[in-house]
Amino acid sequence: MDRFRAARPSPLRDGREPAKAPPWHALPVAKVLETLGTSEDGLPPEEAAERLRRFGPNVLPAPPGRSILAIVLGQLRSPLIHLLLAAALISLWLRQFDDAGFIVLVLAINTAIGAIQEWRAEANTAALRSAIHTASRVMRGGTVERIDAAGLVPGDFVLLEAGERVPADLRLLKSADLQTNETTLTGESLPVDKAALETLAPETPLADRLTMLFAGTTVQRGRAEGVVVGTGRGTEIGRIAQTLEEPSSAPPLTRRLERFTRILGTVSLLLVAGIVMLELLRGDDLQETFFVAVALAVSIIPEGLPVAVTVALSVATRNMARRNVIVRHLPAVEGLGACTVIATDKTGTLTVNQLTAKCVWLPGSGAVEVGGEGLSVEGGFTRGGLPLHEEHHPSLRSLGISSALCNDANFDPAAGGDGGASGDTVDLAFLVLAAKAALDVARLRRDHPRVAEIPFAAERKLAASLNRHERAHHLHVKGAAEVVVPLCHGQDNAAALTAAESMAARGYRVLAVATKRVEGDASGEWLLRDEDLGGLTLLGLVGFIDPLRPEAKEAVARCRGAGIAVKMITGDHPATALAIARELGIAESPREVATGRGLADLSGEPERIAALVSAAAVFARVEPAQKMQIVDALQASGHVVAMTGDGVNDAPALHRADLGVAMGLGGTDVARDASDLVLADDNFASIVAGVEEGRAAYANIRKVIYLLISTGAAEVVVFLLAVATGLPVPLTAIQLLWLNLVTNGGQDVALAFERREPGLLDRPPRSPAEAIFDRLMIRQVALSGIYTGAVAYLFFAWLIGRGMGEFEARNLLLFLMVAFENVHVFNCRSEHRSAFRIPLRDNWPLLVAVAGAQAVHIGAAFLPGLRDVLAIRPISVEMWLLLVPIAGSVLLVMEADKRLRGRRA
Numbered sequence: 074m075d076r077f078r079a080a081r082p083s084p085l086r087d088g089r090e091p092a093k094a095p096p097w098h099a100l101p102v103a104k105v106l107e108t109l110g111t112s113e114d115g116l117p118p119e120e121a122a123e124r125l126r127r128f129g130p131n132v133l134p135a136p137p138g139r140s141i142l143a144i145v146l147g148q149l150r151s152p153l154i155h156l157l158l159a160a161a162l163i164s165l166w167l168r169q170f171d172d173a174g175f176i177v178l179v180l181a182i183n184t185a186i187g188a189i190q191e192w193r194a195e196a197n198t199a200a201l202r203s204a205i206h207t208a209s210r211v212m213r214g215g216t217v218e219r220i221d222a223a224g225l226v227p228g229d230f231v232l233l234e235a236g237e238r239v240p241a242d243l244r245l246l247k248s249a250d251l252q253t254n255e256t257t258l259t260g261e262s263l264p265v266d267k268a269a270l271e272t273l274a275p276e277t278p279l280a281d282r283l284t285m286l287f288a289g290t291t292v293q294r295g296r297a298e299g300v301v302v303g304t305g306r307g308t309e310i311g312r313i314a315q316t317l318e319e320p321s322s323a324p325p326l327t328r329r330l331e332r333f334t335r336i337l338g339t340v341s342l343l344l345v346a347g348i349v350m351l352e353l354l355r356g357d358d359l360q361e362t363f364f365v366a367v368a369l370a371v372s373i374i375p376e377g378l379p380v381a382v383t384v385a386l387s388v389a390t391r392n393m394a395r396r397n398v399i400v401r402h403l404p405a406v407e408g409l410g411a412c413t414v415i416a417t418d419k420t421g422t423l424t425v426n427q428l429t430a431k432c433v434w435l436p437g438s439g440a441v442e443v444g445g446e447g448l449s450v451e452g453g454f455t456r457g458g459l460p461l462h463e464e465h466h467p468s469l470r471s472l473g474i475s476s477a478l479c480n481d482a483n484f485d486p487a488a489g490g491d492g493g494a495s496g497d498t499v500d501l502a503f504l505v506l507a508a509k510a511a512l513d514v515a516r517l518r519r520d521h522p523r524v525a526e527i528p529f530a531a532e533r534k535l536a537a538s539l540n541r542h543e544r545a546h547h548l549h550v551k552g553a554a555e556v557v558v559p560l561c562h563g564q565d566n567a568a569a570l571t572a573a574e575s576m577a578a579r580g581y582r583v584l585a586v587a588t589k590r591v592e593g594d595a596s597g598e599w600l601l602r603d604e605d606l607g608g609l610t611l612l613g614l615v616g617f618i619d620p621l622r623p624e625a626k627e628a629v630a631r632c633r634g635a636g637i638a639v640k641m642i643t644g645d646h647p648a649t650a651l652a653i654a655r656e657l658g659i660a661e662s663p664r665e666v667a668t669g670r671g672l673a674d675l676s677g678e679p680e681r682i683a684a685l686v687s688a689a690a691v692f693a694r695v696e697p698a699q700k701m702q703i704v705d706a707l708q709a710s711g712h713v714v715a716m717t718g719d720g721v722n723d724a725p726a727l728h729r730a731d732l733g734v735a736m737g738l739g740g741t742d743v744a745r746d747a748s749d750l751v752l753a754d755d756n757f758a759s760i761v762a763g764v765e766e767g768r769a770a771y772a773n774i775r776k777v778i779y780l781l782i783s784t785g786a787a788e789v790v791v792f793l794l795a796v797a798t799g800l801p802v803p804l805t806a807i808q809l810l811w812l813n814l815v816t817n818g819g820q821d822v823a824l825a826f827e828r829r830e831p832g833l834l835d836r837p838p839r840s841p842a843e844a845i846f847d848r849l850m851i852r853q854v855a856l857s858g859i860y861t862g863a864v865a866y867l868f869f870a871w872l873i874g875r876g877m878g879e880f881e882a883r884n885l886l887l888f889l890m891v892a893f894e895n896v897h898v899f900n901c902r903s904e905h906r907s908a909f910r911i912p913l914r915d916n917w918p919l920l921v922a923v924a925g926a927q928a929v930h931i932g933a934a935f936l937p938g939l940r941d942v943l944a945i946r947p948i949s950v951e952m953w954l955l956l957v958p959i960a961g962s963v964l965l966v967m968e969a970d971k972r973l974r975g976r977r978a
C-alpha cells in the first residue's frame with residue numbers, strides 16, 4: 074500500500090517540487106476531496122502528522138533579518154567614522170604608524186560595542202514578533218480543534234469566520250455571507266465576494282476564483298469552511314515569494330535625533346574651526362592641530378546616541394512584554410509616553426467578557442431572576458425569591474430553544490469543567506441559560522438543522538438562524554433589544570422596551586429573543602436577507618451581567634492622575650454603558666454619554682462632532698466604522714490617541730490612531746495586523762502599564778543625551794579656556810579619542826537600562842511637540858559642562874603653573890576627565906531625583922561600565938606600547954587622593970542644583 078502511494082506522483086502541491094497543481098477552483102467538491110484523500114470529517118490525526126513530515130510546516134520564509142555583517146557595516150556609515158578613517162589614512166601617509174594603529178583600534182572597539190548592542194536589540198525585537206501566532210480551527214478525525222496555523226497540511230478541513238486570516242490556500246466547501254480582502258495578493262483593496270460553488274471555468278483568473286480562499290488574505294465578513302489545497306511556499310502568496318511582514322519605519326524620535334545630531338555637527342565644525350584658527354595664529358604645529366580638530370569634533374558629536382536610543386527602545390519593548398504589551402511597531406514605544414487619551418472598548422477590556430444571564434423578562438408575565446454564575450449550570454429561576462411557577466416554564470423553554478438554535482457557541486454541560494466551552498461569550502451565556510431551563514441543546518441542533526443564517530455583526534446588532542422544524546422552517550432571532558423588539562408584531566413591544574430600558578440602567582446587557590414560522594419548500598436553497606426579519610413573535614428579554622475587571626477601576630484612576638483621558642466605546646446600550654462607566658469612574662452623568670446616532674446626525678459638521686467627542690466620556694451604540702470619526706475628532710483637537718479594537722471593522726480606526734491597540738486573546742488577526750501594540754491579556758490596565766514604560770523609555774533617552782552632550786561640552790570648554798589663555802593644548806588628539814570612544818563608550822548605553830523612576834504616572838503627558846533640548850536640558854548641560862570644563866582647566870593651569878611638564882600635566886588631566894565622566898554619569902541617572910536616592914543595584918550595567926572604564930584606563934597606563942601612544946603613566950596614591958574629591962565635586966554641584974529646582978517647583 075505504502076509502495077503504491079510512493080510510486081504514484083503526488084497531486085498535492087509541495088514546496089520543494091512545485092508540480093502542476095490541479096485547477097482546484099474548477100473541480101467539483103467531491104473530486105477535490107478525493108484528490109486530496111480527505112473527507113468532510115477532516116484528516117485522521119495520524120495522517121495529518123504524516124503529511125506534516127512530508128510537506129513541512131505551513132510557513133512562509135521569514136523576512137531576512139539583518140546579518141551581523143550588515144549591522145557592523147551599518148556602524149561604519151556615520152560621517153564621524155569617515156572622518157576618523159580619513160585621519161587614520163593621513164597618519165599612515167605621514168608615517169605615524171602608532172597613531173594610525175590607535176585610531177583603527179579605537180574604531181574597532183567602538184564599532185564592536187555599537188554592533189553588539191544593536192544586534193541584541195534586534196534579536197529581542199525579532200523574538201517578540203515571532204511570539205504572535207495565527208491559530209486556526211481545523212476539523213481532524215471528526216472533532217474541531219484549534220491549532221497553530223504552521224501545523225496545517227493539504228487535506229485539512231479548516232473553519233473560518235470574520236476577522237480571521239486565511240492560513241493556507243483553501244477550496245471552499247461551505248460559505249455564508251462570505252467576503253474576503255485580498256489586498257495582500259492582488260493589491261485590490263475592495264472586499265471580494267466568495268461562495269462555495271460547485272465548479273468554475275478552469276481558465277478563471279486568480280482574482281475571480283470565488284471558490285478559493287488564499288493564504289494571507291483575511292475574512293472580512295461571514296463564515297467559511299474549506300479544505301487546504303496548498304501550504305507554505307505551495308500557496309499563491311508563497312509562490313510570489315512575498316513576505317507578509319511590512320518593514321517597520323524608523324521611530325520619529327530617531328529621525329528627530331538624527332537631525333539634531335546634524336545640527337550639532339555643524340555647530341561643532343564652526344567651533345573647531347575657531348579653535349584651530351587660534352592655535353594656528355599661535356604658530357602651533359599644523360599636523361597636531363589637524364588631529365586636535367578631528368578629536369574635538371568627535372567630542373562634540375554624540376555618536377553613541379543612535380545606538381543608545383535603539384537600546385533604550387528595545388529595553389522598553391522587553392519591559393512592556395513583561396507587562397503584557399507586545400510592541401509591533403517601535404515608534405509606538407515613544408508614542409505611548411506621549412499619549413493623552415485612551416479610547417477603549419468596554420466589553421472584554423474593561424470587563425472580563427464573561428456574561429451571565431441574571432434576569433429574564435417574559436411578555437405578559439414580567440421579570441424572572443436567574444440564579445448561578447458563569448459557566449456553572451447550577452441555579453434556577455425565581456420570582457421574588459420563590460421558585461418560578463410551572464405555568465411559565467413553556468415560555469422560558471421557547472426562549473431557550475430559539476436562543477440555542479440561533480447560536481454558534483459550543484458547550485456541553487454534561488462534560489464537566491468548562492464543558493469544552495468555545496465561541497462568542499453572548500452565545501455561551503445563552504447556552505448556559507438553556508441548560509438551566511433543562512434543554513438538551515445537542516439534540517435540538519440535531520433535530521433542527523440550520524438551513525440559512527445571518528451571522529452576528531456589530532453593525533446589525535443581531536443574529537438570525539433559519540432552522541428546519543417538523544413541516545416548516547422557523548426563523549430564530551436574537552439581538553439588541555431596541556433592534557429586535559421593533560421587528561416584532563404584538564402589543565408587548567412598548568412594555569418590552571420599557572423593561573429593557575430599566576434593565577440596562579442597572580448595568581445589564583439586554584438582548585431580545587424572537588421567532589417566526591416561515592412557510593416554503595424545504596428542499597430549496599435558502600438565502601436570508603435583512604428584509605426577511607419582520608413580523609417576529611417576541612419570546613422575551615434576557616439581561617446579562619459582565620463583571621468589571623478587578624484592576625480596571627484603579628487603572629482608570631491612574632490614567633486620571635497621569636493626565637490621560639479615558640473614553641469608553643461600546644456597541645452596548647447607553648444606559649448599560651453609563652451604569653458601567655459610573656462604576657469605573659469614567660463618567661457620572663448622562664450628559665457625558667454620546668451615541669452612534671448622535672454622531673451620525675452631526676455628519677458633515679466637523680466642529681460640532683469635535684465638540685461632542687471632547688465632551689463625551691462614553692460612546693454607546695457605536696458602530697465600528699464610527700471609531701474612525703472619533704479618532705479623527707480627537708486628533709483634530711490635538712490629542713495623541715490610543716484606540717483599542719478587536720474586530721475586522723476596527724482595523725481602519727486602529728490604523729488611523731496614533732497608537733492602535735489590538736487584543737491578543739479575543740481579537741481578530743485583521744485587527745492585530747492593523748495595530749501598533751497587542752495586549753496579551755486584553756486588559757485595560759496593561760495599556761496603562763505600557764504608558765508608564767513608554768514614559769520611562771523617553772526619560773532614559775533624555776538621560777543618555779544629557780550625558781553625551783554635557784561631557785562633550787566639558788571638553789570643549791577646557792580647550793577654549795586653554796587656548797584663549799595661551800596654555801599648551803590640554804589633551805592630545807589621541808587622548809581625546811580615547812576619552813570619548815573608549816572610557817565613555819559604554820556609559821551612555823548603560824543609562825538606557827536605567828529602571829523606571831517612581832511617579833512617572835503622576836504628571837501630565839509631555840506635549841508631542843516638546844523639544845528634547847528644553848530649558849531643563851540646557852540648564853543641566855550648561856551647568857555641568859561649564860563647571861567640569863572650568864575645574865579641569867584650573868587644574869591643568871595650576872599644574873603647568875607649578876612648572877610641571879606638559880606630558881605629566883596631560884596625564885593627570887586625562888585621569889581627572891575619566892573620573893569626572895564616571896562621577897557625572899550618576900548625575901544623569903535622574904533629572905530630578907537625588908543620585909543618592911537611586912539604588913545602585915537598579916542598574917548593574919552602569920556599575921560594570923564605570924568599573925570597566927576605570928579598569929581599562931588604569932590598565933592602559935601599565936601596558937607597554939599602548940601607554941606610549943596614549944602618553945599616560947600610572948599615578949601616585951597622593952594624586953588619587955587629590956583627583957577623587959575634585960571629580961566628586963561635580964556630583965555635589967548638580968545635587969545642589971536639583972535641590973534648588975525641587976524647592977522652587
Ligand code: ADP
Nearest residue numbers: 420499529531534535536551552553643644645
Ligand atoms: P461591544 O462593543 O460592547 O462589544 P458589540 O458591538 O459586540 O458590543 O455588540 C453590540 C450589541 O449587539 C450588544 O449590545 C448586543 O445587544 C448585540 N449582540 C452582541 N453579541 C451578540 C450575538 N452573539 N448575537 C446577537 N446579538 C449580539
Ligand code: MG
Nearest residue numbers: 420421531644
Ligand atoms: Mg463585542
